[in-house]
Amino acid sequence: MVQGATLSRWTMTWFATALVFLIGAEALMAAGYGFPAVSAEAPESLVLVHMIAIGWLSLLMCGALFQFVPVLVGRRLRAPGLVLPALVGLVLGLGCLLGGFLQLAGTLELDVSLLAPAGVLLPLGFALAAWAIGCTLWEGRPLAPAARFVAGGLACLAATAALGVLLVCVLSGMVTTFELVALRARLLPFHIAAGLGGWLGFTAIGVSYRLLPMFLLSPEARKSTSGAVWACGGAALLLLVVVAPLALVVGAGTDIIVAVALLLAAAALVFYGADVLFFYRHRRRKNVELNSKAAVCAFAMLFLSALLAAALLASGSMARHAGALLYLVAFGWLTGLGLSQLYKIVPFLTWLECYGPVMGRKPTPRVQDLVVEPRGKVWFVLYFVSVLAGTGALLMNWDSLFRITAAGTLAATIAIIGELVLARLLVNVATERRLPAGASRPHLFLPPLRHG
């Protein structure tokens, strides 16, 4: 048996599925489908947004958490049998959701609305994934700082799903209460804040608190600042995800709540920035690998997003340019960070799976021998430059330029995924060292069959 208790069997399958959705969404953008050719709230844009938020980022995050949370709390994953059903539920649910949006767009004509089954399958898939991750965290109490962020992220996932179901009910015509229909547009920002800022963002921050010191060989986070990020960020999310939507429902104003939340979020980002700098400054590893360099670009995009948000708010043009801001957050920060970490995690897990059994007994290649960094660097530069240019094109309302930059992002993503495939296939390892006797060649994205 090659896989040990701490290697999650289906992680590569989650990653592969997520990457398929990423390529699909980027190809649609390069083809000019959805935003910015039509409005950000048009059904075509909703197709794009959910391919990215659920298909790519959420599947990536779940796959990573199944692997990562057990390492974080030093315990095996609870209920590992839920991992595959969760993936099936999410993919089917997302398929229904996208189909439902296509019905709204008039592209797809069916007698029954697909949004209703999506409203069941997606929360179910997320619930299964969150149950396995949540139970593992629960057993690992008291939680380490990084794990607390993951727990907060899971809570936000629940809130995102709840608000999402509400929106689906309105969009599908299942709910026709006038008040709710009127609230739909005003609830949307909080659905986005809970999903992008809470579930994906807060969790990514937590994961980085563990991965950065691990890959850079730096000391663990300082308690005061990481605690401040947790407190300020958590309070901001509580206001945006729970208090503000409730205020809307009871008919109260949300301006002050949102203002306080934004100030708290800004404070959290400042403390987080200080921690990221601390990790890089105090690293004991002299040569920074490509994954950590690309992560620096992703962090820069996060702070650039914060500056852009401040500028848009100050100039009163947030409503007009929210799409550009969300694009920078989703592609510059979250996707950039995700791809950069995959560039390390995939070779590392492949190496462990393949050479674990002969480790120490026979000479094995190093993890870095599975990748060719100078080549990968070109793709990451192309990726981040095209995302920045794309954000600029959106801010200038220059749609044709945006399609060109989107093609650049797509090309870079395909190239990075190609590098991951080559790493899985051990192509970059010299032939004579590739498979010492006793090593086992990993499957591309399906787990090995169970023995015994």
Added chain:
Amino acid sequence: MPLPPYDLDVRPILKSGGAPFGVIMEAVAALAPGQSLRLLAPFKPVPLFQALGARGFQPAAREIGNGDWEVTFSPVDSPAPESKAASGEADWPEPRLCLDNRDLEPPEPMVKTLEALETLAPGETLAALVPREPLFLFDQLRDRGHAWRGSFEADGSYRIVIRAGGLPGKPA
């Protein structure tokens, strides 16, 4: 006459979100020979039972209300068996090799430890300092039939003592 136990209340540390492990390990290191450690915690600190067991302390725990626990760790003459892989073992021999793998890049700490392990005869031990709790190494040790004991150091690194498997009656 035995020394009075050293009292340590980690509840304020945990309440403020801190991790008390380093403080506990410093306190243990500062104990006089034969002295016990009396710990007050807001939960039953089961992971500590293993960690301090590996250092030769026997826990006695009792609940003192409000979910809080008082645990007295008393030194015993021979170290208590720690990991399940090491159950039923008497004293282990002194480590034949001592490795400091704290500054290596992952997964080198694991590779170097396993390489050194290959040079041991069955029953011999080695000690290794690694940057973190080596969860992936545990898998390898379990698969290869080695026994181990481990605990955190005050600086957050992890010290593991591994006894090479292959003795008669041991899983190989």
